[in-house]
Amino acid sequence: MTELLPLTPDQLLSTTRAVRKRLDLDRPVPLEVVREALEVALQAPSGGNRQHWHWIVLTDPAVKAQVAEYYRRSHLAYSGARQVTDTSTARLASSSDYLREVLADVPVLVIGAIEGELPAGNQAGMWGSLLPAAWSLALALRARGLGTTWTTLHLTYEREVAEVLGIPPEVHQGVLLPVAYTKGTDFRPGPRVDLDSVLHLNGW
Template sequence: MIGVVTPDELLTTTRTVRKRLDLERPVPREVVEDCVRIALQAPSGSNRQTWQWIVVTDPDQRAAVGAVYKKSCETYLESQGAAGRLFAEDPERSKVQKRVHDSVAFLADRMGDVPVLVLPCLRVASGRLPSGNQAGMWGSILPAAWSYCLAARARGLGTAWTTLHLAYENEVAEILGLPEDVFQTALIPTAYYTGDTFKPAPRQPVSEVLHWDRW
């Protein structure tokens, strides 16, 4: 059921949900289909609409994808670019980063237990990614994937946008039986969330990131 939420609230409180995903409560198929139906209204390059959506609910399939994700996430968590190692010189920011780091590790151990795993994909006719500018290509699926997250939030579902599994994209493609011309964009675990709601996160002041006319 869709809750009453303003557009601004929806856009500022659609957070990455990891520790608050309810792993026990089933997500009805029709709710996921509604979210994808909303997502299909997003723009795409030349209106091609070459997106494809893989929704994984089978326990064995979820476990297999989760195992690949955990393997990739373990490498990430040990890297210098891991969330918990960033902004170490800023004590307040460092606290936030360490919480993010812990939540990433938490989800890595449980990805295969999340009721629904959604993988937005893009079908490329040539079967090969272009060597040049790819912004337009990915821009034909990323708005739709984010619309899915917003639609899920409006229905009381939590999501997390992650791409860590793409380090082993071919392994996941084999698990899911993807054709060679279908490329994965993200992995979006989806579940009802625990607790009441979410609030906007601290962000930089607009004055620090906004440039008018030139840098």
């Protein structure tokens, strides 16, 4: 088993950041390490314990390049419409633009998907059976010295990506996680709103 970083549970939860510019594009990622992290992720809860999730792990450069091109197209439309208003959003925009240009070079891409019919109306029950496991995967990767960032921009071209990867129509993609070792592991908690501004006790 891969040696884990010496992090307490609270440290792990609060320092698993969105990593883009600090992804090490030159260091290979053994598939066994990704499998270890996925084994941990599969312990996440799912509706009715049905575990209808699927994990598409991409390592082939040609396949990654095709997916990255769809991501790039979607990102260009997204970045053209965004508002950069301060230093923080400018930094985020720069980081996001960087990932767009290097996504094909990230050692591993993982797409989390869920099998079943998408319900009409509120879909929380459906996606609640996938997204906790995807976040557990991000945590498990961080514990092993790897990083990722949560992105869904490729879903603008979900059907085209499904055709590239041979994903059947009843399987719906939910998240794309670019996976690489990180340049350093000294991540810190990020700035967040004050808890009392979003906390509602016994009602709104």
